[in-house]
Amino acid sequence: MARAPxxxxxxxxxxxxxxxxxxxxxxxLNVKPSRVVxxxxxxxxxxxxQLTLMAGKLDRPLGFFFAPPPAVPDIPExxxxxxxxxxxxxxxxxxxxxxAEQHRDAMLDLGGLPARRVDVRSITWDTFAARAxxxxxxxxxxxxxVPPESSNNQVFSFWRGLLEDNGILVLxxxxxxxxxxRGLSLHHDDLPVVIVNGADSPAGRTxxxxxxxxxxINRTSGLCVLQxxxxxxxxxxxxxxxxxxxxxxxxxxxxxxxxPGAVADSLARHFKVSTLAAAVxxxxxxxxxxxxxxxxxADSDERWEQARQAQSAKPGFVPPWRLRYRDLGPSxxxxxxxxxxxxxVDFVDATYLLNARLPMVEQxxxxxxxxxxxx
Numbered sequence: 001m002a003r004a005p006x007x008x009x010x011x012x013x014x015x016x017x018x019x020x021x022x023x024x025x026x027x028x029l030n031v032k033p034s035r036v037v038x039x040x041x042x043x044x045x046x047x048x049x050q051l052t053l054m055a056g057k058l059d060r061p062l063g064f065f066f067a068p069p070p071a072v073p074d075i076p077e078x079x080x081x082x083x084x085x086x087x088x089x090x091x092x093x094x095x096x097x098x099x100a101e102q103h104r105d106a107m108l109d110l111g112g113l114p115a116r117r118v119d120v121r122s123i124t125w126d127t128f129a130a131r132a133x134x135x136x137x138x139x140x141x142x143x144x145x146v147p148p149e150s151s152n153n154q155v156f157s158f159w160r161g162l163l164e165d166n167g168i169l170v171l172x173x174x175x176x177x178x179x180x181x182r183g184l185s186l187h188h189d190d191l192p193v194v195i196v197n198g199a200d201s202p203a204g205r206t207x208x209x210x211x212x213x214x215x216x217i218n219r220t221s222g223l224c225v226l227q228x229x230x231x232x233x234x235x236x237x238x239x240x241x242x243x244x245x246x247x248x249x250x251x252x253x254x255x256x257x258x259x260p261g262a263v264a265d266s267l268a269r270h271f272k273v274s275t276l277a278a279a280v281x282x283x284x285x286x287x288x289x290x291x292x293x294x295x296x297x298a299d300s301d302e303r304w305e306q307a308r309q310a311q312s313a314k315p316g317f318v319p320p321w322r323l324r325y326r327d328l329g330p331s332x333x334x335x336x337x338x339x340x341x342x343x344x345v346d347f348v349d350a351t352y353l354l355n356a357r358l359p360m361v362e363q364x365x366x367x368x369x370x371x372x373x374x375x
Contacts, residue, residue: 001047002047002048003045003046003047003048004045004046004047004048004050004051004065004066005045005066006039006045006046006051006065006066007065007066007067007068007069008039008040008041008042009068009069010064010065010066010067010068010069011039011040011054011065012040012069013069013070014058014060014064014065014069015036015040015058017073017074017075017094018058018059018075018091018094018095018098019075019088019089019090019091019094020057020058020091021091022036022037024057024091025054025057025058028053028054028056028057029046029050029053029054029057030053031050051065059095059098059099074098074101075089075094075097075098076097076098076100076101076186076221077221078097078184078185078186078221078222078223079220079221079222079223079232080222080223081222081223081224081225081227081230081232081233082181082223082224082225082227082230089223090176090180092173092175092176093173093176093180093181093184093223096171096173096176096184096195097184097186097195099355100169100171100184100186100193100195101186101193103169103171103193103328103332103353104169104186104188104191104193106332106335106336106353107169107191107332107335108190108191110335110336110338110339110344110345111335111338113190113191114166114167114190114191115167116165116166116167117166117167117190118135118138118163118166118167118168118213118216118217119138120134120135120138120217121134121217122217122218122219123214123217123218123235123236123239124235125235125238128214128235128238128239128242129238129242129247131217131239132239132242132243132246133242133246135213135217135243136243136246138166139162139166143246143248143249144246144249146270146271146272147159147272149272151202152201152202152203152206152272153202155202155203155206155272156202156203156205156206156209157374157375159206159209159210160209160329160375161330161331161375163194163209163213164329164331167190167191167192168191168192168193168194168213168216169191169192169193169194169331169332170193170194170195170196170209170329170331171193171194171195171196171327171328171329171332172195172196172197172198172205172326172327172329173195173196173197173198173327174198174199174323174326174327175199176197176199177199178197178199178200178225179225180197181197181223181224181225182196182197182200182204182208182224182225182226183195183196183197183208183209183211183212183224183226184196184212184221184222184223184224185212185213185215185216185220185221185222185224186221187215187216187219187220187221192216194209194212194213194216196208196209196212198323198326198327199308201274201304201307203268203272203273203274203277204274204276204277204304206244206272206273206274207226207240207241207244207273207274207276207277208224208226208240209240210239210240210243210244211224211226211233211236211237211239211240212224212236213239213240213243214235214236214239214240215232215236217239220232222236224236228280237280238280238284240277241277241280241281241284242281242284244271244273244277244281245267245271245273245277245278245281247285249271250267250271250281250282250285251285253266253267253270253271254266254267254287257287257288260279260282260287260288260289260292260295260296261275261292261295261296261299263282263287263288264276264278264279264282264288264296265278267281267282274300275296275299275300276296276297276300279292279293279296279297279300280293319363320360321356321360321363321364321367322367324354324355324356324360324364325364325367325368325375326375328354328364329375330368330371330373330374330375333354333364333365333368333373334368334373336350336353336354337365337368337369340365347361350365
Protein backbone atom coordinates (compact mmCIF):
# COMPACT_ATOMS: atom_id res chain seq x y z
CA MET A 1 0.00 0.00 0.00
CA ALA A 2 1.32 3.44 -0.96
CA ARG A 3 2.58 5.54 1.92
CA ALA A 4 2.85 9.32 2.28
CA PRO A 5 6.45 10.42 2.95
CA UNK A 6 5.50 13.16 5.42
CA UNK A 7 7.89 15.12 7.58
CA UNK A 8 7.20 13.62 11.03
CA UNK A 9 8.18 16.88 12.75
CA UNK A 10 5.43 18.67 10.80
CA UNK A 11 2.82 16.24 12.13
CA UNK A 12 4.04 16.55 15.72
CA UNK A 13 4.13 20.35 15.43
CA UNK A 14 0.63 20.57 13.93
CA UNK A 15 -0.90 18.33 16.58
CA UNK A 16 0.74 20.23 19.45
CA UNK A 17 -0.07 23.69 18.10
CA UNK A 18 -3.67 22.68 17.36
CA UNK A 19 -4.10 21.33 20.92
CA UNK A 20 -5.29 17.95 19.59
CA UNK A 21 -4.70 15.07 21.99
CA UNK A 22 -2.91 11.94 20.81
CA UNK A 23 -5.99 9.81 21.46
CA UNK A 24 -8.25 12.20 19.53
CA UNK A 25 -6.05 12.10 16.44
CA UNK A 26 -5.79 8.31 16.67
CA UNK A 27 -9.60 8.04 16.70
CA UNK A 28 -9.84 10.29 13.66
CA LEU A 29 -7.40 8.02 11.80
CA ASN A 30 -9.00 4.82 13.16
CA VAL A 31 -5.66 3.62 14.54
CA LYS A 32 -4.16 3.03 17.96
CA PRO A 33 -2.38 5.96 19.66
CA SER A 34 0.89 4.03 19.37
CA ARG A 35 0.55 4.24 15.60
CA VAL A 36 0.36 8.03 15.73
CA VAL A 37 3.50 8.00 17.87
CA UNK A 38 5.21 6.02 15.08
CA UNK A 39 4.08 8.58 12.50
CA UNK A 40 5.43 11.44 14.64
CA UNK A 41 8.74 9.70 15.26
CA UNK A 42 9.25 8.82 11.61
CA UNK A 43 9.40 5.06 12.21
CA UNK A 44 6.25 4.63 10.08
CA UNK A 45 4.43 6.56 7.37
CA UNK A 46 0.66 7.05 7.04
CA UNK A 47 -1.33 5.93 4.04
CA UNK A 48 -2.65 8.66 1.78
CA UNK A 49 -6.12 7.99 3.17
CA GLN A 50 -4.79 8.48 6.70
CA LEU A 51 -3.00 11.64 5.57
CA THR A 52 -6.32 13.05 4.30
CA LEU A 53 -8.00 12.30 7.63
CA MET A 54 -5.03 13.77 9.48
CA ALA A 55 -5.18 16.99 7.47
CA GLY A 56 -8.91 17.32 8.17
CA LYS A 57 -8.54 16.75 11.90
CA LEU A 58 -5.64 19.19 12.24
CA ASP A 59 -7.16 21.72 9.81
CA ARG A 60 -4.11 21.81 7.55
CA PRO A 61 -3.65 21.44 3.77
CA LEU A 62 -2.15 18.15 2.63
CA GLY A 63 1.03 19.83 1.45
CA PHE A 64 1.76 21.12 4.95
CA PHE A 65 2.90 17.69 6.12
CA PHE A 66 5.61 17.30 3.46
CA ALA A 67 7.74 20.26 4.58
CA PRO A 68 9.53 21.15 7.83
CA PRO A 69 7.25 22.83 10.39
CA PRO A 70 7.19 26.62 10.87
CA ALA A 71 9.50 28.13 13.46
CA VAL A 72 6.68 29.63 15.51
CA PRO A 73 3.07 28.62 16.27
CA ASP A 74 0.31 30.12 14.12
CA ILE A 75 -2.27 30.16 16.91
CA PRO A 76 -2.42 33.73 18.30
CA GLU A 77 -1.42 34.18 21.91
CA UNK A 78 -4.09 35.49 24.28
CA UNK A 79 -4.35 36.16 27.98
CA UNK A 80 -6.64 33.60 29.60
CA UNK A 81 -9.09 35.54 31.78
CA UNK A 82 -11.26 32.51 32.56
CA UNK A 83 -9.74 32.00 36.02
CA UNK A 84 -8.84 28.37 35.32
CA UNK A 85 -5.27 27.55 36.20
CA UNK A 86 -3.49 25.09 33.89
CA UNK A 87 -6.56 24.40 31.74
CA UNK A 88 -5.57 23.64 28.15
CA UNK A 89 -7.12 25.43 25.18
CA UNK A 90 -9.83 23.29 23.51
CA UNK A 91 -8.79 22.10 20.06
CA UNK A 92 -11.93 23.46 18.37
CA UNK A 93 -11.33 26.90 19.88
CA UNK A 94 -7.66 26.86 18.82
CA UNK A 95 -8.87 26.19 15.27
CA UNK A 96 -11.29 29.12 15.42
CA UNK A 97 -8.51 31.42 16.63
CA UNK A 98 -6.19 30.40 13.80
CA UNK A 99 -8.93 30.79 11.22
CA ALA A 100 -9.82 34.20 12.64
CA GLU A 101 -6.28 35.38 11.97
CA GLN A 102 -6.53 34.00 8.44
CA HIS A 103 -9.82 35.86 7.90
CA ARG A 104 -8.25 39.06 9.20
CA ASP A 105 -5.32 38.68 6.80
CA ALA A 106 -7.76 38.09 3.93
CA MET A 107 -9.77 41.20 4.88
CA LEU A 108 -6.63 43.33 4.83
CA ASP A 109 -5.37 41.79 1.57
CA LEU A 110 -8.68 42.16 -0.26
CA GLY A 111 -10.17 45.25 1.39
CA GLY A 112 -7.16 47.24 2.59
CA LEU A 113 -6.84 49.07 5.90
CA PRO A 114 -10.10 50.08 7.61
CA ALA A 115 -11.15 53.69 7.01
CA ARG A 116 -11.95 54.14 10.72
CA ARG A 117 -10.81 52.68 14.01
CA VAL A 118 -11.89 52.81 17.64
CA ASP A 119 -9.82 55.51 19.31
CA VAL A 120 -10.48 55.61 23.06
CA ARG A 121 -8.00 55.99 25.91
CA SER A 122 -7.29 53.08 28.25
CA ILE A 123 -9.94 51.84 30.67
CA THR A 124 -9.44 51.68 34.44
CA TRP A 125 -11.81 51.38 37.38
CA ASP A 126 -11.71 55.17 37.65
CA THR A 127 -12.36 55.82 33.96
CA PHE A 128 -14.52 53.02 32.54
CA ALA A 129 -17.74 55.09 32.59
CA ALA A 130 -16.04 58.07 30.94
CA ARG A 131 -14.48 55.80 28.30
CA ALA A 132 -17.89 54.28 27.56
CA UNK A 133 -19.24 57.81 27.05
CA UNK A 134 -16.29 58.60 24.77
CA UNK A 135 -17.00 55.54 22.63
CA UNK A 136 -20.68 56.40 22.25
CA UNK A 137 -19.66 59.92 21.22
CA UNK A 138 -17.20 58.50 18.69
CA UNK A 139 -20.06 56.49 17.21
CA UNK A 140 -22.34 59.55 17.19
CA UNK A 141 -24.76 58.09 19.76
CA UNK A 142 -26.57 60.00 22.49
CA UNK A 143 -27.02 58.58 25.99
CA UNK A 144 -30.66 57.91 25.20
CA UNK A 145 -30.00 56.01 21.97
CA VAL A 146 -31.20 52.41 21.79
CA PRO A 147 -31.07 50.36 18.56
CA PRO A 148 -34.45 50.58 16.82
CA GLU A 149 -34.46 46.90 15.85
CA SER A 150 -37.10 44.75 17.54
CA SER A 151 -35.51 41.32 17.98
CA ASN A 152 -32.36 40.60 19.98
CA ASN A 153 -30.80 38.97 16.91
CA GLN A 154 -31.32 42.18 14.96
CA VAL A 155 -29.92 44.23 17.84
CA PHE A 156 -26.78 42.08 17.87
CA SER A 157 -26.45 42.54 14.09
CA PHE A 158 -26.79 46.32 14.51
CA TRP A 159 -23.96 46.52 17.04
CA ARG A 160 -21.84 44.07 15.05
CA GLY A 161 -22.23 46.21 11.93
CA LEU A 162 -21.37 49.37 13.84
CA LEU A 163 -18.16 47.84 15.19
CA GLU A 164 -17.16 46.53 11.78
CA ASP A 165 -17.79 49.98 10.28
CA ASN A 166 -15.27 51.21 12.85
CA GLY A 167 -12.49 48.77 12.04
CA ILE A 168 -13.19 45.73 14.26
CA LEU A 169 -13.76 42.37 12.59
CA VAL A 170 -16.49 40.42 14.41
CA LEU A 171 -16.75 36.65 13.93
CA UNK A 172 -18.82 33.95 15.62
CA UNK A 173 -17.92 30.39 16.57
CA UNK A 174 -20.25 27.41 16.25
CA UNK A 175 -20.59 24.25 18.35
CA UNK A 176 -18.25 25.25 21.18
CA UNK A 177 -19.53 25.05 24.75
CA UNK A 178 -20.19 28.27 26.62
CA UNK A 179 -18.15 26.74 29.43
CA UNK A 180 -15.11 26.94 27.15
CA UNK A 181 -15.55 30.62 26.26
CA ARG A 182 -18.08 33.37 25.70
CA GLY A 183 -15.84 35.79 23.87
CA LEU A 184 -12.32 36.27 22.58
CA SER A 185 -10.39 39.35 21.54
CA LEU A 186 -7.32 39.41 19.29
CA HIS A 187 -5.60 42.78 19.50
CA HIS A 188 -4.00 44.39 16.44
CA ASP A 189 -3.38 48.05 15.76
CA ASP A 190 -5.29 47.62 12.49
CA LEU A 191 -8.40 45.45 12.24
CA PRO A 192 -8.49 43.78 15.68
CA VAL A 193 -10.79 40.76 15.97
CA VAL A 194 -13.62 39.78 18.30
CA ILE A 195 -15.00 36.23 18.33
CA VAL A 196 -18.25 35.57 20.16
CA ASN A 197 -19.72 32.19 20.98
CA GLY A 198 -22.74 31.48 18.79
CA ALA A 199 -24.10 29.16 21.49
CA ASP A 200 -24.91 32.19 23.64
CA SER A 201 -28.21 34.09 23.51
CA PRO A 202 -28.34 37.09 21.13
CA ALA A 203 -28.53 39.50 24.08
CA GLY A 204 -25.60 37.71 25.73
CA ARG A 205 -23.56 38.03 22.53
CA THR A 206 -24.28 41.76 22.39
CA UNK A 207 -22.89 42.22 25.89
CA UNK A 208 -19.86 40.06 25.04
CA UNK A 209 -19.15 42.25 22.00
CA UNK A 210 -18.51 45.30 24.13
CA UNK A 211 -16.81 43.31 26.88
CA UNK A 212 -14.24 42.32 24.26
CA UNK A 213 -14.05 45.87 22.93
CA UNK A 214 -13.02 46.85 26.45
CA UNK A 215 -10.08 44.45 26.24
CA UNK A 216 -9.13 45.77 22.80
CA ILE A 217 -9.18 49.37 24.01
CA ASN A 218 -6.68 48.28 26.65
CA ARG A 219 -4.64 46.70 23.84
CA THR A 220 -5.15 43.21 25.21
CA SER A 221 -6.00 39.88 23.59
CA GLY A 222 -8.15 37.84 25.94
CA LEU A 223 -10.02 34.56 26.27
CA CYS A 224 -13.12 35.18 28.37
CA VAL A 225 -16.14 33.73 30.09
CA LEU A 226 -16.99 37.14 31.64
CA GLN A 227 -16.04 35.93 35.10
CA UNK A 228 -16.68 38.64 37.70
CA UNK A 229 -14.07 37.22 40.08
CA UNK A 230 -11.26 38.06 37.62
CA UNK A 231 -10.34 41.75 37.84
CA UNK A 232 -9.82 42.29 34.10
CA UNK A 233 -13.11 40.56 33.37
CA UNK A 234 -15.07 42.56 35.94
CA UNK A 235 -13.62 45.78 34.52
CA UNK A 236 -14.59 44.81 30.94
CA UNK A 237 -18.06 43.83 32.16
CA UNK A 238 -18.60 47.22 33.75
CA UNK A 239 -17.34 49.03 30.66
CA UNK A 240 -19.76 47.04 28.47
CA UNK A 241 -22.64 47.74 30.83
CA UNK A 242 -21.81 51.45 30.95
CA UNK A 243 -21.69 51.64 27.15
CA UNK A 244 -24.93 49.78 26.54
CA UNK A 245 -26.76 51.41 29.48
CA UNK A 246 -25.52 54.95 30.21
CA UNK A 247 -26.11 55.98 33.82
CA UNK A 248 -28.32 58.98 33.09
CA UNK A 249 -30.60 56.92 30.85
CA UNK A 250 -30.71 54.07 33.37
CA UNK A 251 -31.75 56.27 36.26
CA UNK A 252 -34.37 57.97 34.10
CA UNK A 253 -35.90 54.60 33.20
CA UNK A 254 -36.21 53.26 36.76
CA UNK A 255 -39.74 53.69 38.07
CA UNK A 256 -39.86 51.29 41.02
CA UNK A 257 -36.73 49.67 42.47
CA UNK A 258 -38.52 47.65 45.14
CA UNK A 259 -38.34 44.36 43.19
CA PRO A 260 -34.74 43.83 41.93
CA GLY A 261 -35.76 41.17 39.42
CA ALA A 262 -38.56 43.29 37.98
CA VAL A 263 -36.41 46.38 37.62
CA ALA A 264 -33.66 44.34 35.92
CA ASP A 265 -36.20 42.84 33.51
CA SER A 266 -37.60 46.29 32.74
CA LEU A 267 -34.14 47.70 32.14
CA ALA A 268 -33.24 44.76 29.91
CA ARG A 269 -36.32 45.31 27.73
CA HIS A 270 -35.67 49.03 27.43
CA PHE A 271 -32.00 48.77 26.46
CA LYS A 272 -32.39 45.45 24.59
CA VAL A 273 -29.79 43.62 26.65
CA SER A 274 -29.92 40.51 28.80
CA THR A 275 -31.45 40.64 32.27
CA LEU A 276 -28.09 39.66 33.72
CA ALA A 277 -26.36 42.55 31.95
CA ALA A 278 -29.00 44.91 33.33
CA ALA A 279 -28.45 43.51 36.81
CA VAL A 280 -24.67 44.01 36.57
CA UNK A 281 -25.32 47.66 35.69
CA UNK A 282 -27.81 48.12 38.50
CA UNK A 283 -25.40 46.64 41.02
CA UNK A 284 -22.62 48.96 39.92
CA UNK A 285 -24.94 51.95 40.31
CA UNK A 286 -25.96 50.79 43.79
CA UNK A 287 -29.59 50.19 42.89
CA UNK A 288 -29.48 46.51 43.89
CA UNK A 289 -27.29 44.48 46.27
CA UNK A 290 -24.84 41.60 45.73
CA UNK A 291 -27.41 39.03 46.86
CA UNK A 292 -29.90 40.42 44.34
CA UNK A 293 -27.33 40.13 41.56
CA UNK A 294 -26.45 36.55 42.53
CA UNK A 295 -30.11 35.58 42.47
CA UNK A 296 -30.69 37.20 39.09
CA UNK A 297 -27.56 35.51 37.73
CA ALA A 298 -28.76 32.06 38.86
CA ASP A 299 -32.23 32.67 37.45
CA SER A 300 -30.79 33.94 34.17
CA ASP A 301 -28.57 30.87 33.76
CA GLU A 302 -31.52 28.57 34.45
CA ARG A 303 -33.80 30.35 31.98
CA TRP A 304 -31.19 30.28 29.23
CA GLU A 305 -30.54 26.58 29.77
CA GLN A 306 -34.28 25.91 29.52
CA ALA A 307 -34.46 27.97 26.34
CA ARG A 308 -31.53 26.05 24.85
CA GLN A 309 -33.15 22.71 25.67
CA ALA A 310 -36.43 23.85 24.13
CA GLN A 311 -34.59 24.96 21.01
CA SER A 312 -32.75 21.63 20.78
CA ALA A 313 -36.05 19.76 21.04
CA LYS A 314 -37.50 21.51 18.00
CA PRO A 315 -37.52 19.47 14.76
CA GLY A 316 -35.28 20.43 11.87
CA PHE A 317 -31.81 21.93 11.76
CA VAL A 318 -29.98 25.02 10.59
CA PRO A 319 -28.26 24.42 7.22
CA PRO A 320 -24.45 24.46 7.50
CA TRP A 321 -24.15 27.24 4.92
CA ARG A 322 -26.39 29.49 7.01
CA LEU A 323 -24.25 28.91 10.11
CA ARG A 324 -21.15 29.77 8.07
CA TYR A 325 -22.86 32.94 6.82
CA ARG A 326 -23.76 33.89 10.39
CA ASP A 327 -20.28 33.14 11.73
CA LEU A 328 -18.32 35.00 9.05
CA GLY A 329 -20.79 37.86 8.80
CA PRO A 330 -21.79 40.05 5.84
CA SER A 331 -18.80 42.37 6.18
CA UNK A 332 -16.25 39.60 5.58
CA UNK A 333 -18.41 37.80 3.02
CA UNK A 334 -18.97 41.09 1.18
CA UNK A 335 -15.24 41.63 0.94
CA UNK A 336 -14.83 38.20 -0.68
CA UNK A 337 -17.82 38.82 -2.98
CA UNK A 338 -16.38 42.11 -4.24
CA UNK A 339 -13.01 40.45 -4.85
CA UNK A 340 -14.79 37.81 -6.94
CA UNK A 341 -16.66 40.50 -8.89
CA UNK A 342 -13.37 42.29 -9.61
CA UNK A 343 -11.70 38.98 -10.55
CA UNK A 344 -9.01 39.45 -7.95
CA VAL A 345 -9.85 35.96 -6.67
CA ASP A 346 -11.61 33.00 -8.27
CA PHE A 347 -14.05 30.46 -6.87
CA VAL A 348 -11.22 28.12 -5.89
CA ASP A 349 -9.81 30.94 -3.75
CA ALA A 350 -13.29 31.57 -2.35
CA THR A 351 -13.58 27.98 -1.08
CA TYR A 352 -10.48 28.64 1.02
CA LEU A 353 -11.51 32.15 2.10
CA LEU A 354 -14.97 30.98 3.21
CA ASN A 355 -13.84 27.57 4.54
CA ALA A 356 -16.47 25.92 2.37
CA ARG A 357 -16.83 23.70 -0.65
CA LEU A 358 -18.09 25.21 -3.89
CA PRO A 359 -21.83 24.44 -3.45
CA MET A 360 -21.77 26.06 0.00
CA VAL A 361 -19.83 29.05 -1.35
CA GLU A 362 -22.56 29.56 -3.94
CA GLN A 363 -25.28 29.40 -1.25
CA UNK A 364 -23.42 31.87 0.98
CA UNK A 365 -22.94 34.35 -1.85
CA UNK A 366 -26.54 33.96 -2.99
CA UNK A 367 -27.72 34.82 0.53
CA UNK A 368 -25.40 37.83 0.64
CA UNK A 369 -26.82 39.24 -2.60
CA UNK A 370 -30.41 38.29 -1.71
CA UNK A 371 -30.29 40.18 1.59
CA UNK A 372 -28.21 43.07 0.33
CA UNK A 373 -25.48 42.24 2.85
CA UNK A 374 -27.77 41.95 5.87
CA UNK A 375 -27.24 39.33 8.55
